[in-house]
Amino acid sequence: MLIYLSSYPRSGNSLMQDLVGNFFERPITGVEEKSKLIFTKSTENWRYYNGTSLSKNQEELQSLAANIDKKIFQKIELDRWLVLYDLNVPPYTKDNISLLPGCGRALTRENRQKLASKNSYIFVKTHGYPYQKYFENEYVVQIVRHPKLVFDSYLTFIKTNYGKAKTITEIIRGKGGCGSWSKWHQKWEPVRQSQENTFLRLRFEDILLAPLSACDRIKNLIGLDFNRDAKLTSFEELHKRNPNYYRSGSIDDSQYCYAAKEISLMQKLHGKMMRRLGYE
Numbered sequence: 001m002l003i004y005l006s007s008y009p010r011s012g013n014s015l016m017q018d019l020v021g022n023f024f025e026r027p028i029t030g031v032e033e034k035s036k037l038i039f040t041k042s043t044e045n046w047r048y049y050n051g052t053s054l055s056k057n058q059e060e061l062q063s064l065a066a067n068i069d070k071k072i073f074q075k076i077e078l079d080r081w082l083v084l085y086d087l088n089v090p091p092y093t094k095d096n097i098s099l100l101p102g103c104g105r106a107l108t109r110e111n112r113q114k115l116a117s118k119n120s121y122i123f124v125k126t127h128g129y130p131y132q133k134y135f136e137n138e139y140v141v142q143i144v145r146h147p148k149l150v151f152d153s154y155l156t157f158i159k160t161n162y163g164k165a166k167t168i169t170e171i172i173r174g175k176g177g178c179g180s181w182s183k184w185h186q187k188w189e190p191v192r193q194s195q196e197n198t199f200l201r202l203r204f205e206d207i208l209l210a211p212l213s214a215c216d217r218i219k220n221l222i223g224l225d226f227n228r229d230a231k232l233t234s235f236e237e238l239h240k241r242n243p244n245y246y247r248s249g250s251i252d253d254s255q256y257c258y259a260a261k262e263i264s265l266m267q268k269l270h271g272k273m274m275r276r277l278g279y280e
Contacts, residue, residue, distance in 0.1 A: 002116045003139045003222055005125045008184045010153040011145040012204035013125055018233050019207060020123050023215045023226040025089055026096075030125040031104035037061055042089040043096075049082040058101070065102040078114060081106040089227075096120045104128070112138065121224055127178065130191045138198065139222050140191065145204035146279045147172075147181050147270050148258065154178070168258070172265050182273040203278065208232075 005020070005028065007013040017028045017038055025042035029035065036058050039046070046054040055061060068080050081103050086094045097120040099106065104126075107115075115122055116137040130140075151171045158164045158176060166176055174180030192199050200221045207214045215226045258266070267274075274280065 001118065001121050001137045001139070001222065002112060003121060003123050003141060005123060006130075006140050006142040006188065007127060007144070008150065008181055009127050009178045010150050010157060012143045012207070013127070015204060015207055015232070016141065016143045016202070017123075017125060019211060019214060020218075022230045022232060023211065023228075024121070024218070024224055025087070025227060025230075026121050026123055026224075027085065027098050028123040028125055029099045029101050029103060031102070031107065031128060032126070033066070033102045033104075034062060035101040035103075035125065037083070037098065037101045042087055043085040044088050045084075045086045047084050049079045049084065054083055061101055065100040068100070068106075076106050076108055076111065078106060078111045097122055099124065109133075121222065129184070129187045134191070134195060134198065140188075140195065140199045141218060141221070142188065142192075142199070142201045143204055143207070144185070144201060144277050147266060147274060149204075150181060151266075168262055169265065172262060172269065174269075180269070182270045185273050185277070201277075 005013060005016050007016070020026055020028055021038055021040045025040055027040055027043055028038040030037075039056055046056065048054050055064075065081075081099050083098050083100060084095050085098065086092075087096060097115070097118055099115075099122065103124070107124075109131075112131075113135045116135050134140075151168060154176055155166060155168055155171045158166060164177075170176060174183065178184070192201060198221070200217055202214055202217065211232050212228060215228075218224070219226060
């Protein structure tokens with residue numbers, strides 16, 4: 001089974017990964033280059049597809065993935081992207097499947113169909129647009145967040161991590177590198193409408209305020225039980241681990257000071273989608 005954790009950048013995908021890792025006790029990988037393979041305490045005996053031990057060093061994993069299938073016309077061999085692990089919590093299953101980080105190019109139609117048919121819960125983070133077609137046992141859990149918080153977070157993120165001198169107006173207009181916030185969500189609307197039984201949309205603030213309720217909804221979607229005694233990792237702990245990445249876990253948009261013309265531009269470009277997602 002393939003479960004895509006989908007979001008526009010800076011919308012809370014890290015929160016979703018924390019929820020999956022802590023409550024559902026499964027690892028998460030990512031499609032984008034420089035993604036990480038998120039290990040969990042509930043997993044052990046990590047190994048490569050051929051049985052050799054797998055490093056947990058993220059740079060080594062990224063380098064390993066970058067050197068797979070580099071030839072343009074070479075057929076992508078799915079096995080070379082597979083990693084295996086055992087669960088040390090119920091149901092204690094062996095030989096569970098995940099993928100190396102940066103696995104986007106490995107997810108061809110053929111390979112996605114193969115992975116979806118596997119008896120493993122394979123969680124994959126993505127900021128990309130949807131596929132044209134989804135196969136049986138492919139699911140999407142999408143997280144959305146108020147654009148006020150998204151734009152401010154994204155602006156600070158690219159300035160801090162990439163030194164790019166962008167303005168908030170450019171981010172609102174979708175010129176920050178990830179395209180328009182509204183257009184990104186609009187691309188996913190046909191999937192939401194046509195895949196009612198395999199698509200779930202969750203709001204950032206609802207997960208923070210009621211994680212067990214969010215878990216119940218995910219369980220109802222994919223049929224995987226979760227640990228009700230688990231907790232989300234505190235924002236303070238996440239910020240301590242990586243202050244340049246985890247900058248704000250706020251759900252209060254009133255603290256973000258936008259100029260009147262910026263609010264007006266946001267409403268003009270994104271007001272329709274904001275209202276569709278339940279934001280004013």
